[in-house]
Amino acid sequence: MDVRKEYLKFFESKGHRVVSSMPLVPDDPTLLFTNAGMVQFKDIFTGAVPAPKNKTATSCQLCVRAGGKHNDLENVGYTARHHTLFEMLGNFSFGDYFKKEAIAYAWEFITKNLELPIEKLWVTVHESDDEAFELWQEHINASRIKRFGDKDNFWSMGDTGACGPCSEIFYDQGEENFGSDEDYLGGEGDRFLEIWNLVFMQYERDTNGNLNPLPKPSIDTGMGLERVVAIKEGKFNNFDSSLFMPLIEKTTQLANKKITDSNIGSFRVIADHLRAVSFMISQGILFDKEGRGYVLRRILRRAVRHGYLLGFRKPFLAKLVDTLDELMGAHYTAIKEQKEYIKEQITLEEDRFFKTIDSGMSLFEEELKNTKKKFSGEIAFKLYDTFGFPLDLTQDMLRDKNLDIDIEKFEELMAEQRNKAKAAWKGSGDTLAEGDFKSLLEKYGKNKFVGYEKTASSAKI
Ligand code: ATP
Ligand code: MG
Ligand code: MG
Ligand code: MG
Structure with missing residues (x-):
């Protein structure tokens, strides 16, 4: 029906x-x-x-x-x-x-x-x-x-x-x-x-x-x-229905992995987030550092992190967009019409995150070994600032460990950075509009991230 x-x-x-x-x-x-x-x-x-x-x-x-x-x-x-x-x-x-x-x-x-x-x-x-x-x-x-x-x-x-x-x-x-x-x-x-x-x-x-x-x-x-x-359909979980299973099956093929009790959550999150990200992009939302675009970024990076857990080391999400089109494109024609654009945008953002995720994950694992009560706010900030791990992503990574982040410290470092940025802006006399700056970042993003990676690995604790 x-x-x-x-x-x-x-x-x-x-x-x-x-x-x-x-x-x-x-x-x-x-x-x-x-x-x-x-x-x-x-x-x-x-x-x-x-x-x-x-x-x-x-x-x-x-x-x-x-x-x-x-x-x-x-x-x-x-x-x-x-x-x-x-x-x-x-x-x-x-x-x-x-x-x-x-x-x-x-x-x-x-x-x-x-x-x-x-x-x-x-x-x-x-x-x-x-x-x-x-x-x-x-x-x-x-x-x-x-x-x-x-x-x-x-x-x-x-x-x-x-x-x-x-x-x-x-x-x-x-x-x-x-x-x-x-x-x-x-x-x-x-x-x-x-x-x-x-x-x-x-x-x-x-x-x-x-x-x-x-x-x-x-x-x-x-x-x-x-x-x-x-x-x-007689399923007890929405993700077991025909609305999601084709996406999950396609992901198992791409990952060359069977579904198990311990990885099923990752397959489900990826299917969910791929839908959300594709629709948001098809309606003109762009990856950004704040607002709706930051929600989009957070959703995509959560999906990438689950892909990482399944063994993906390079962009893979765009390969699911054809399946999404088969599922929903007939009713939501924007998905069909914007398919190539959606794939392109997803891959760009995945690329950005895959460049830093390795270093971020090892920093995270390293810190986890030393964590007894609360996960360090400094490291959470570093994961955010240097490796592009949104705070909620790090929180999600800690969820099954039952650990909280030292949020006060994290907020303090965020505020510090905001003030610094403000001060720097005032004195710079730079007339570049924020939008221009963003497009430059997009263009030269690659170099910038390599730089980050270097600093990061040398600073690895
Ligand atoms: P729940 O208690 O399960 O979180 P809700 O009370 O927040 O649902 P409503 O705000 O009443 O949901 O929304 C109306 C209907 O929309 C719900 O009865 C449910 O069928 C559906 N719905 C709400 N949130 C979600 C969601 N996140 N994903 C899928 N369906 C949802
Ligand atoms: Mg309700
Ligand atoms: Mg309810
Ligand atoms: Mg609810």
Whole structure:
């Protein structure tokens, strides 16, 4: 079953207008990336822009959660359900239908179209939301409806503005497969898999924190495509589904390695990150030292480091882009159209990191031997500054060792460097714009990195 198509067709048949995925970079400086289907409708929900004639819509939105309020970068490879880039299916009502229909539509789609077995479904509602509790009972036994507080079941756009209780649908993947220790909903385990969030926007929070009822309450929902596809294919891990396995298989061929319990995480991270990086590049994001471009760099370097663990010593990620095109290019034509450009950009950045990764890894290993309590902030800084290891990459390398970095020291050295850079800039009288400087760096990057390497190896402890 083509879940994406099925979903859009279903809501179209209920009168919804099908809208395209908006860009990953939203026209909103407070938001790093588009992280939900509702982002393109934000101004309609707040009333800043009038609702369109057709007050309902449906979409399949590409989302990135790798920075800002929603950051799942640290989860990828560790949970069975998180990606940095994923597709969120959603249906929206701008003052048209409300709870009753939203719940009925969701139930119909899940049980009739997706044919998920009713005995595996669970639902959560906000503890104050008697109305939703009642409405759900038309479809599911009350013992399967759980009430939770604000943390799990209340959604707000910001400190003020539209907000409301939400209701989530969970799929129990079975005690026999996951054990009973994760036997709770809304928790962090993978047994009860959250598939769909229905947000009931019915209040406006004012500056005093009061909740005032909205005259025309709205609906915003989000369902993760990858999770549903995995369930439909009988897989307990999104990465085992047909959306990711071709990428993983291609990587095993390139690495000439079989999948084992100890390396599977690396294969999964690479598949995830390759998707994110390719889409970000196809939408014009460039590798950079800060902002969105730095998130892009961090994601790619994490993938390269996992490639390094699998034995890669030169760029390999671009070789996966054709596979990605086969998987997603028909629906997301930018991937097909920009394929060569994506490969080129990926390889350039991989090249930069492969030049220093060896020295960085040995410095890291060396320091690890001497580490008892906290990993040295100085070395973490050196890894960052000289070898291009973003802080979160070093943190990730320490994760299975249960070690923290001496962050105070790291921050201190960062601040020092920033001040130095500022001082140097002031006195230089240099009129080169920052952009020019960057392009020079790109051009002569090679020489610069060789220099780094030399200093680095002579300074190796
Ligand atoms: P979780 O609790 O599993 O982290 P969430 O509560 O953060 O999910 P929502 O913000 O409610 O997720 O987003 C709506 C839906 O989008 C989720 O129910 C899930 O199906 C999907 N989703 C959210 N985050 C991710 C992710 N990182 N990767 C894949 N799908 C996701
Ligand atoms: Mg989450
Ligand atoms: Mg959740
Ligand atoms: Mg949720």
